[in-house]
Amino acid sequence: MNMSSYHYLGETWKHAILIVGSIVVILPFYIMLSYSLKSPGEIERNEGGFFGSQEMMIDERCAKLREPDQAAIDSARQRFTGLSDSEIYKALKAEIDTECSVRPIIFNYTKAFSEAPLLRYLMNGVIVTVSIFVVQVIVALPCAYALSKLRFRGREFVFGMVLFCLLIPVHAIALPLYIMLAKLGLTNTYAALVIPWTISVFGIFLMRQFFMTVPDDLIDAARMDGLGEFSIVWNVMLPTAIPALLAFAIFSVVAHWNDYFWPRIVVTGNRDLFTPPLGLREFKGDADGSFFGPMMATATIIVTPLIVAFLLAQRKFIEGITLTGMK
Amino acid sequence: MVGIALNGIQKSFGETRVLNSIDLQIEEGEFLTLVGPSGCGKSTLLRIISGLEAQSAGSVTIGDRPVDGVRASDRDLAMVFQSYALYPHLTVRENMMTPLRMRDLGFWQRLPLIGRFLPGASGKLEGMRKQVNETAEVLKIEALLERKPGQLSGGQRQRAALGRAMVRRPVAFLMDEPLSNLDAALRVHMRAELTELHRRLNTTFIYVTHDQAEALTMSTRVAVMMDGDILQLDTPTNVYSDPANLRVASFVGSPKINVLDGRLDRDGVVTVMNHRLQRRVPGATPQAVKVGLRPEHLRLVPEISGLGEYVGTVRHLEHLGSDVYLHVVLSDGTTTAIVRSDPDHAMGIGHGDTVRIAETRGAAMIFDAAGDRLPFEPVSESAPVSSKTQEVA
Numbered sequence: 001m002n003m004s005s006y007h008y009l010g011e012t013w014k015h016a017i018l019i020v021g022s023i024v025v026i027l028p029f030y031i032m033l034s035y036s037l038k039s040p041g042e043i044e045r046n047e048g049g050f051f052g053s054q055e056m057m058i059d060e061r062c063a064k065l066r067e068p069d070q071a072a073i074d075s076a077r078q079r080f081t082g083l084s085d086s087e088i089y090k091a092l093k094a095e096i097d098t099e100c101s102v103r104p105i106i107f108n109y110t111k112a113f114s115e116a117p118l119l120r121y122l123m124n125g126v127i128v129t130v131s132i133f134v135v136q137v138i139v140a141l142p143c144a145y146a147l148s149k150l151r152f153r154g155r156e157f158v159f160g161m162v163l164f165c166l167l168i169p170v171h172a173i174a175l176p177l178y179i180m181l182a183k184l185g186l187t188n189t190y191a192a193l194v195i196p197w198t199i200s201v202f203g204i205f206l207m208r209q210f211f212m213t214v215p216d217d218l219i220d221a222a223r224m225d226g227l228g229e230f231s232i233v234w235n236v237m238l239p240t241a242i243p244a245l246l247a248f249a250i251f252s253v254v255a256h257w258n259d260y261f262w263p264r265i266v267v268t269g270n271r272d273l274f275t276p277p278l279g280l281r282e283f284k285g286d287a288d289g290s291f292f293g294p295m296m297a298t299a300t301i302i303v304t305p306l307i308v309a310f311l312l313a314q315r316k317f318i319e320g321i322t323l324t325g326m327k
Numbered sequence: 328m329v330g331i332a333l334n335g336i337q338k339s340f341g342e343t344r345v346l347n348s349i350d351l352q353i354e355e356g357e358f359l360t361l362v363g364p365s366g367c368g369k370s371t372l373l374r375i376i377s378g379l380e381a382q383s384a385g386s387v388t389i390g391d392r393p394v395d396g397v398r399a400s401d402r403d404l405a406m407v408f409q410s411y412a413l414y415p416h417l418t419v420r421e422n423m424m425t426p427l428r429m430r431d432l433g434f435w436q437r438l439p440l441i442g443r444f445l446p447g448a449s450g451k452l453e454g455m456r457k458q459v460n461e462t463a464e465v466l467k468i469e470a471l472l473e474r475k476p477g478q479l480s481g482g483q484r485q486r487a488a489l490g491r492a493m494v495r496r497p498v499a500f501l502m503d504e505p506l507s508n509l510d511a512a513l514r515v516h517m518r519a520e521l522t523e524l525h526r527r528l529n530t531t532f533i534y535v536t537h538d539q540a541e542a543l544t545m546s547t548r549v550a551v552m553m554d555g556d557i558l559q560l561d562t563p564t565n566v567y568s569d570p571a572n573l574r575v576a577s578f579v580g581s582p583k584i585n586v587l588d589g590r591l592d593r594d595g596v597v598t599v600m601n602h603r604l605q606r607r608v609p610g611a612t613p614q615a616v617k618v619g620l621r622p623e624h625l626r627l628v629p630e631i632s633g634l635g636e637y638v639g640t641v642r643h644l645e646h647l648g649s650d651v652y653l654h655v656v657l658s659d660g661t662t663t664a665i666v667r668s669d670p671d672h673a674m675g676i677g678h679g680d681t682v683r684i685a686e687t688r689g690a691a692m693i694f695d696a697a698g699d700r701l702p703f704e705p706v707s708e709s710a711p712v713s714s715k716t717q718e719v720a
Contacts, residue, residue, distance in 0.1 A: 217503075220379050221412035225491075226400035226429030239416035 035296035039104035062100035068092040111294035121279035135198040144207035165201040192266035210244035276302040329390040329498045336385035358532040362542035363552035405492035409504040411484045413476040420472040427455040499531035573698035585664040589618040602636040606703040617694040622667040624690035635683035
């Protein structure tokens, strides 16, 4: 074998490993999407491929609710003259079945919205993630500016503390935080969902690293032009930091949109404050069996905004880098 | 009269002393260049003048007004940076508007959207726009006003940065290596343009560079700085032809001045390479000295003529088109001298050839062991001396 076939062999291995890795990541998404399209029977029997056969299915609950009783049979006697009661019952039952039959995909997605106030949950998710991100930026930018561009005694120590805070897991301080919020009477409010996340050490660290790459000349030029330090942060640093801010936005929004742990702790009972992940619980198996189809449909709806936002941000991200024209 | 005066400026960063008591008077309308190798403190000095950096001791006066402790933006100076430092998210027009907006508009008038409708704002904006257009016209960047810095070439960005500095008509321009990021051809071109601009604006320019050619070509006066001191402050011609010490002589001029070992005797006669210089150094003690000879003060003489004070072997040839520089190892075997010649004379000379070299009379400069210049006695004899009026290369 010559050099180039060795090279190709190496490449093949690399690709094989990467493909396996991507399957591991993509498979759950595939199943989620597939289940959100299929009927309960197909899910249970594991058949129908990705889309399922999309045959009409009967919504069991709808049929159960409309079960014809004696009164219904009596009132229908005129339409079915000359039939016995049991025959009328059968005819009515057939009618109800046609009325209650739907395509699985329609069934899953309408159930996702009708079984739980999903729109409300999505809106809560938007309110919480956007508030968190906005406050995080308001806090992180001036901090990062001070840590990267201003000279003051103890700067390195403060930055060291920031790095140290990166090491503290949320779960370690969850209980004290909860107690604090409870004493303030803030549990079961938006504030409880937002306040603990407003100071993001990761955001400060990330923006500080980015600001280190901004030439000092730019800040000096702004000072010569008469801009004050706050003005420099918002009018000079913020616009140049858009690419980094987008990267941070992806981290922040994804983390808090998907967060199940914290909302589960501080939102107890009040369904109006549920965030999307809490909403998913509504479909967990109860007495009448698990609702996998609608549950997966809900999950699909919840992740869609993230994926769309990421794709949009990704394009902006690259544009942002090429437009800065700093180097 | 708006001159700038520096008195006893000192600056230390922690333990490191970067400026040792600088005194400098900058005349109004002067083009003063601070030149020196990197780390000599020239940029720090400029930043102290601008107000971006605070001095450890000493005072800065602009006109009659002491400006110590005055904010950079209130000193009425403008600065041009090496990296241009244009705001990347704003168009060239907006970049140029920024200093005017900050100076002329109040806080509420600067607010986006509603600011322009406040009383007095629209008139001011109109005036500012006019100023920007006038400046753009001078710099010939009208066509670029709506573009962002990312869409401009290096030279265009340089002009935009100049525009932003010019638009507020400051009492002085501070320039921190503004041409260093340009390519060689454009740099030479911009040198001429800056000189022209200085003549036209008739404003004080303080220019920092490490490039001695920029310093010599553009300035009215040059301050050569090294290790936190101004070694010499003089016109470009004098700095080149009459350097105060060996460090200035070595820094200014390209290729570098040749430094030969010499010997000064009791009578003030200097002997270098078994050859006695004609002029004498009066009142000196006998000592080892350095003899400086610029490449253009050495010339090739025909081998057979027997003329010439030095003999050497050609080690390397640099062809620059109009000139040829020969690197010659002299007969002592250790000293290398650079000799300027023209292509006609240098024709046929190659690596390893032996050449004879003559020096221009009266061109040598003598420095003592500490590097300080030892003056020759005034010439009264018949020997014609024209070295003082040497043209700047």
